[in-house]
Amino acid sequence: MKSFATLAALAAAIVPSLAGPTKVARQSKGNLPPVSVKGNAFFAGDDRFYMRGVAYQPGGAADAKDPLLDIPSLKRDIENFVDLGINTIRVYTVDNSKNHDEGMKLLDDAGIYLALDANTPDYSLNRETPQTLHRSYNDVYLQSVFATIDAFSDYNNLLLLFSGNEVINMKNNTVAATYIKAVTRDMKQYISNRAARKIPVGYSAADVAENIEQQALFFNCGTEDERADFFAFNDYSWCDPSSFTESGWDKKVETYKDYSIPLFLSEYGCITNRRDWNEVKSLYDTNMTGVYSGGLAYEYTVEPNGFGLVEVNSNGDIEPNEDFERLKKAFEGTKNPSGNGGFNENGDASQCPPEDEEWEVTTSLLPSIPEKAKAYMDDGAGDGPGLEGDGSHFAGEASESTATPGAGAPTRVPSGQAASGNGGEGAGVSIDVPVRFLGMIAASMVFGAVLVL
Numbered sequence: 001m002k003s004f005a006t007l008a009a010l011a012a013a014i015v016p017s018l019a020g021p022t023k024v025a026r027q028s029k030g031n032l033p034p035v036s037v038k039g040n041a042f043f044a045g046d047d048r049f050y051m052r053g054v055a056y057q058p059g060g061a062a063d064a065k066d067p068l069l070d071i072p073s074l075k076r077d078i079e080n081f082v083d084l085g086i087n088t089i090r091v092y093t094v095d096n097s098k099n100h101d102e103g104m105k106l107l108d109d110a111g112i113y114l115a116l117d118a119n120t121p122d123y124s125l126n127r128e129t130p131q132t133l134h135r136s137y138n139d140v141y142l143q144s145v146f147a148t149i150d151a152f153s154d155y156n157n158l159l160l161l162f163s164g165n166e167v168i169n170m171k172n173n174t175v176a177a178t179y180i181k182a183v184t185r186d187m188k189q190y191i192s193n194r195a196a197r198k199i200p201v202g203y204s205a206a207d208v209a210e211n212i213e214q215q216a217l218f219f220n221c222g223t224e225d226e227r228a229d230f231f232a233f234n235d236y237s238w239c240d241p242s243s244f245t246e247s248g249w250d251k252k253v254e255t256y257k258d259y260s261i262p263l264f265l266s267e268y269g270c271i272t273n274r275r276d277w278n279e280v281k282s283l284y285d286t287n288m289t290g291v292y293s294g295g296l297a298y299e300y301t302v303e304p305n306g307f308g309l310v311e312v313n314s315n316g317d318i319e320p321n322e323d324f325e326r327l328k329k330a331f332e333g334t335k336n337p338s339g340n341g342g343f344n345e346n347g348d349a350s351q352c353p354p355e356d357e358e359w360e361v362t363t364s365l366l367p368s369i370p371e372k373a374k375a376y377m378d379d380g381a382g383d384g385p386g387l388e389g390d391g392s393h394f395a396g397e398a399s400e401s402t403a404t405p406g407a408g409a410p411t412r413v414p415s416g417q418a419a420s421g422n423g424g425e426g427a428g429v430s431i432d433v434p435v436r437f438l439g440m441i442a443a444s445m446v447f448g449a450v451l452v453l
Contacts, residue, residue, distance in 0.1 A: 028196065029101065030108035030156035037200050037229050041343035042159075042262055042293050048340050050284060051159075051264055051294035052331060053088030053115065054081070058312065060303040064121050064387065066095040068103035068114075076318055077300070078110045080310060084324065085331040088159060090115040090266065090296045096148040096384030104155045113159035115266075115296065116152060117204075118145045118187065122391035125183070127167055127176050132393065137179050139372035140396030145183065146190050146376050147384030153195040160200040160230065162266070163187055171210040171358045177218050178403035182366040184219070185226050186373070193377045202230035204266035207237065210358035213255060220261055221352035222364055227261070234267035234298070238279040249282060253291050260347025265295030271306055275323050280330035290342035297327060367399040 028034070033045045042049040056077070058067050068074060068091060081089065089112060094100070107114060119125075123144035126136035145163075152158045163184040167176045180203055187201045205215045212233060219228040238247035256263055265283070269275055282288055283295055302308025302321070309324040352364040 027154065028156050029154050030104065032108050032111065032113065032157045034156045034197055035113065035159050035200070036198065037262060039343055039345035040260055040262055040291070040293075040347055041341070042200075042230075048336070048343065049293070050289070050336050050341070051088045051113075051115070051296060052086045052284075053090060053113075053294075053296040054084070054086055054309065055092070055267055055296055055299035056089040057092045057299065058301045060305070064093040066093060066098065066387065067091060068094060068100050068107075069098055071102055071106070073316070074103050074106060078106055078112070080318065080320060080324070081112055082110055084309075084328050087111060088113045088115055088296065089300075090117075092117045092165065093120050093387070094148065094151070095386045096144060096151045097386030097388075098151075100151060100155075104152075104157060108155070108157045113157045114152070114155070115159050115162070116148070117162045117165055118148045119162075119164065120144070120387060122387075122389060122393070123385065124392075125164065125167055125176065125179055126393045127169075127173055130175055133176055133179055134367070134402060135398050136393045137182065137367060137370065138392060138396035138398045139370040141392035142183075142186060142370065142373040143376060143381050143396075144385050144389070144392060145187060146194075146373075146381035149187065149190055149195065149199075150381055151384060153191065153197075153199060158199060160202065161187060162204045162232075163201055163228070165204040165266075166206040166234065168208065168211070168215060169206045171208060172360070174211055174214070174358070174360045177215065177361050178363070178366050181219060181222075181226060181228075182369070182399075182403075184228050185366060186369050188225065188229070190377060190381075194380060200229035200262075202228040202232060202261075205231070205233040207233050207235045214353040214359040214361075216256065216259065216263075217350040217353045218361065218364075220259065220350040222349070224349075226366060227349060230262040230264070230293075231259075232264050232266035235265045235295075236268065236270040238268070238282075239270035239272040240274060240276040240278055242278065244282045244285075244287060247279070249279075249288070253288055256291050258344075258347060259291065260344065260349060262293045263291055264293045267298040268295050269298045269307065275326060277327045277330035280327070281334050284334050284336055286337050286342055289337050290344065363403055365403050367403045368401040370397055370399050372397055 035042050035044050035049050056067055058073070059065055089107070091114060094116065104114070123141055124136070126132040149161065164180045167180050168174055184201055184203060191199050191201065203219050205212060216231050219231050221227065238249060244250050268279060269277070283292060297309070299307050300309055302311050309321060309327060311319045311321055313319060353359055355362050
């Protein structure tokens with residue numbers, strides 16, 4: 001039997017003549033330029049892109065509906081988006097069984113991008129116990145995630161995809177980190193195989209004081225295929241009246257000054273006191289723009305949690321409140337920096353954080369993709385389950401491995417012994433052999449993970 005190195009070299013040699021899985025012919029939709037990642041910043045074409053946005057999920061999580069399918073309400077709300085002066089909305093739940101051409105075109109025509117969560121309440125990781133966490137990382141779950149990618153990847157104004165939101169929400173459930181990162185890896189691989197362009201994928205974290213820095217390091221460590229394209233966190237530490245230093249934001253900038261991928265606030269807007277939105281001025285100041293790429297104010301409609309910029313009346317009419325007017329004024333009075341905002345084009349991956357009392361992650365190895373989900377990489381995910389599906393938490397087949405050494409972890413090949421695909425640079429570090437190349441060689445070469453480039 002040939003050695004692994006010999007077979008890996010053979011894989012590299014035959015790559016130029018075999019293009020891997022055939023991508024579905026797709027046509028991009030919309031007039032806005034797609035946003036890409038360069039260093040620790042986002043760019044729309046040659047221009048630095050800063051998120052000025054709001055979270056947009058009318059009805060909240062308890063009444064999860066797809067706001068992009070309610071066209072009359074979306075048209076009404078887009079008028080307020082334009083008046084507010086934003087360029088991005090974040091949507092937490094969509095129906096991946098439906099067509100979104102009309103809603104996405106309305107947003108595109110208004111100059112608005114979409115930051116989209118790939119999960120829904122019923123199709124997500126279940127963090128209740130380590131056992132439910134492992135069980136919920138299954139092929140039925142990934143089919144829904146991949147179907148969401150298919151449903152939105154053609155739209156130029158799809159800004160980015162979140163692989164998870166606040167799955168780690170306290171100091172003692174950090175074991176979820178390897179599963180979130182595995183989903184991030186799988187989404188990146190699926191996009192590389194099936195989409196017409198590279199779409200940024202990353203995680204939206206809860207700002208848990210005990211481990212937020214470890215989270216940031218963990219999602220930016222390891223191989224290129226495993227690392228997130230960006231990291232975001234929901235930050236409510238600035239409560240007016242406050243300042244750049246009083247809020248501690250100056251210390252966060254110092255903490256992440258060498259962070260090599262884009263960082264932004266996936267939610268912000270403390271309601272402890274009246275929201276004057278003074279943090280907006282700091283967020284788009286050069287004191288922060290060398291590290292941060294803006295953020296998303298929480299949230300558009302007033303919900304029982306007390307947040308919200310507009311009231312929805314019983315007849316469906318929208319009435320902006322004083323929070324809306326103050327945020328609008330803050331945006332109007334704050335311009336983006338000229339030039340590139342001091343971004344860092346060339347940074348290094350982070351070092352994986354060591355285990356400690358607040359970071360119960362014993363390894364940087366990730367669980368393998370569930371066996372049945374591998375077929376989606378070549379064949380596509382098919383129709384999504386939408387919001388009426390039976391859910392995925394205890395469905396399908398789970399991963400055959402956990403994220404522990406020797407339990408199905410991917411086998412590494414030194415850089416240079418296997419070809420790299422889109423974004424697969426990584427001189428001086430090891431890279432994973434892509435599963436699409438492994439299938440070309442021999443069945444014995446298929447390891448326990450989908451490996452992303």
